[in-house]
Structures are given as structure tokens and as C-alpha cells.
Amino acid sequence: MSALTPPSVVQDGTATPRALPQGDWVAAAFADRRAWRRLAAQLKACGPGHAWSLQGLARLDHVGAQVLWNHWGRAWPAQVDLSAAQREMLERVARFSTPCAPAPPWRLADQIDRLGVLVLRALGHLADMVELVGQLLLDLLRLVRNPARAPWRDISGHVYQMGAKALHITALVGFLIGVVLAYLMSLQLRQFGAEAFIVNILGISLIRELGPMLGAILVAGRSGSAITAQIGVMRVTEELDAMRVMGIAHGFRLVMPRALALGLAMPLIALWTTLAALAGGMLAADLTMGISSAYFLQALPAAVKVSNLWLAMAKSVVFGVFIALIGCHWGLRVKPNTQSLGEGTTASVVSAITMVIVVDALFAVAFKNLGF
16 A cells, blocks of 8 residues: 555635635545644645536545535535546535534523432432332331331342441451551641651541441442342343333332441441551551551550440441432333443442441531540
8 A cells, every 4th residue: 555645735826716625635634643733734734715626636535525525615616627537526525415404503591401300310310219218217116017028138138248248348448548547647637746646647538438438438438339230230121111010119129128238338348447447547647657556555544435436336337328318219220231330339438438428427417526
């Protein structure tokens, strides 16, 4: 294959302005970004009053013809000199080119209407969540009234899948977060000779805030997406419709077991993540500042009141229940197609993580005087 000549447009110096395309106007030649930028600048200099002569073109394919046709404004120029083959190609491009729809004008009413649609959609999600919470309370009353009919196998299986199998990743992330926090704090505390306060900083930050929130975020990404995917696949395979036909309540057999399982497992995961983070912090404090683990464990109960731990456990229960409810909410809203399943899983993870941060902020404001 011969070397390609870069496409270009030159203008002659006659009284009537005339544009003379030259080179190879083919798809392979337009792949060079520098040649394309140079050609775009040359085309911009050729206004609507120019006459065009395509006799100097070496080669022309449909891509080059489309570039010319778009530059001409999808209309033939007043004067054009071209061969029969070039005219046939340009006519074919003109015949199959569809005009671009003009952009709708910006109107305040349209923006208000769009905002209203978003608000109504959010209110719809909120109403569904309130309905799920109410149904969960009714299912818990049914469980208390007749515990022998409860789905204990489902609950225990979900505790194992969502709790026990998440211990490895939460311990690893917690340990590394503890190491990073202790190392960064040591750099600042050493400047003021306040190395002993590393126990207070790590204790409060990890036990009260970071431990439960890290565990909840990891569980939201791991188990929240799994809940949505499981229920969404049941929608795609019409298992949910079969359950409704058989009279099996979705809330009692799908939502309640997952909410109870995560409500039970989440405090334990938070405690496990906190212990791993404290272990990483103790190791980093020992290596960077010479604070032994024995001193760390001895000073920790005096630096952090036990009420912080109870607050973290209570917060974790709320995290777990809401992560399960959000996962079930998006799973039940999945339509019977794979695209809706993917969108629902993504929305579930984003919503659950956002919920964790918002609820943590609410707890921090509501109990700001507790434990200090």
C-alpha cells in the first residue's frame, strides 16, 4: 500500500475565491490527529462564498465525502468542479445523511419540570422505603407471635454469607487504615512532644467513627450489591411472580431475613474492623514512636469511655438494617431485563454508601456530648 498524502485545502489567488482540496481524503488519512487539526483550520478559512474544485484530489472515500458534505452545510455549493465518480459518491452521502436535530432552546419551564420529575422520583423511592420499613415491623411482629414459622435457615445462611465471609476484607482494610492513621498522626504529634495522645486520637476515631463506618461501607459494597443482584435475578427469572402466585410474602421470606441477618452481623463486623484497626495503630505507634502495645492497651480504657463503643454498636445495627432494606428496595424494582439489573445494582451500592455517611453524620450530631 502506497504512503498516504495528508488531506489539505489550498486557496488560489484569483479574484473569485476558490478552494482546492488535495491529498488523500480517506479514512486512514484522517486518523492522524495533527493532519486532522490542520485540515479543520483550513476548512474553517473556506467560507460559504468559495467555489470548490475537487480535481486535485488523489483519492476520495465516503468518509472524506462526509467531511466535505458536512462542511458545505449539507447542501451543494454554488460552484463545484468534480468528476462523475466524485459526484456519485457525494450524492450517495447526501442521500443517506440525516440532518441533525436542532438543540432545544433553554427554557426555565423545562428546567423546573425536570426538577419536578426528579423530586417526584425521589419521593417515590422514599415512599417505597417507608413501606418496606413498615412491612418489616409487621413481619417482626409475625415472627415474635409465631417463631416456629420463621425462616431461620435463611437468616443463619445470610449471617454466614454477609457476616462471616466479610471478616477477611474488613480486617485487612481496618488494619491498613489503623497503620496509616497512626503513622500520619505520629508525624504531627512528634513535633509537639505529644506522642502519648496517639492513644486518644486512635481510640476515639476508630472506635466511635471509622471502625463502624468502614465496616458498613465495605458491607454496603459487598453485601448490598449481592442482595440487589439476587432479588433482581429472581425478577428476571420470574421467581418473584411465582412466589406471589403461591402466596409467599416477599417481605417475610426475602426482606426480613436479610434485614435481621445484617442487623445482627453488622455490629460484630464493626467490632472486628475496629479491633483490626487498633491492632494496626498499635503496631505503627510502636514502630514510629516507640509506644509499646502494653502501654497502648493500658491507656486505651482511660482515653475512650465505654459509651463510645455502645454508640458504635447501636449505629452499626442501623447501618446493617438500612443496607439490607436499600438492597431489597432496588432489587424489587428491577425490571425483567439485564440492563435494569445492572443499573439497580449500581444504584443500590451508591444509595447504601450515601445512607451510611448521612446516618453517621446524624448520629455524630445527635450524640455529640456522649462519651467525651
